[in-house]
Amino acid sequence: MFKTDDYWEEEFVEYNEKELDSIYFDNCTFLRCDFSKSLIQNSKFTECKFVHCDLSLAVLKNCVFNDVTFENSKLLGISWRGCEEPFEVQFDACNISQNSFHLLDLRQIKFVNSLIRDTGFEECNLERALFDNCNLEQSVFIKNNLKKANFETSKNYLIDPKQNDLEKAQFSLPEALSFLSLLPIKIK
Helix, strand or coil, X not given: CCCCCEEECCEEECCCCCEEECCEEECCEEECCECXXXXXXXXXXXXXXXXXXXXXXXXXXXXXXXXXXXXXXXXXXXXXXXXXXXXXXEEECCECCCCEEECCECCCXXXXXXXXXXXXXXXXXXXXXXXXXXXXXXXXXXXXXXXXXXXXXXXXXXXXXXXXXXXXXXXXXXXXXXXXXXXXXXXX
C-alpha cells in the first residue's frame, strides 16, 4: 500500500501493512490501522499520531518514534528496545500489556488512562515520567531512574525502592502501601 518512502501530513485510514521498511512519516495520522504482527524496520515517525490502531506483536528494528502519540490503541507484546533515539512517545487510553521497555531513555514520557499490565521497565531513565490513571498490574520495575516520576493516580504498581531510584517520586495512598509488601515484615 505504501508507494513511496517519504510521507508528509498524510492520513492513513484502515491500512493493514505487514512490512514497513525504510519509510519516513512526518506529521502523519494513522486511523484504525492494523499493523499487528508487522515488521517495521529502518522507519522514522516524527510528529505522528496513531488512533484506534493495533500494533500488537509488531517487531520494531532501528525505528525512530519522535513526538509520537498513541490514542485508544492496542500495543500488546512489543519490545521497544529496537528503537533508536530520539524516542519520544505518549500513550493515551491504550493497552500496552506485555511490553518491554529495556535500557530506554523515557524521560518525561506520559502514560495516561492506560492498561500497562505485565510490562517490563528495566534500566530505563523514567525521570519525570507521568503514569496518570494507569493500571500497572504485574508490571516490573528493575534498576530504573524514577526521580520525580508521578504515580499519584495509578494503581497496582509494585516498585522495589531498593532496586529503583525513587528520589522525589510521587505516590498516593493507599497504593503506596505496596512498598510495605516488599519488606521482611508481617503486618496484622
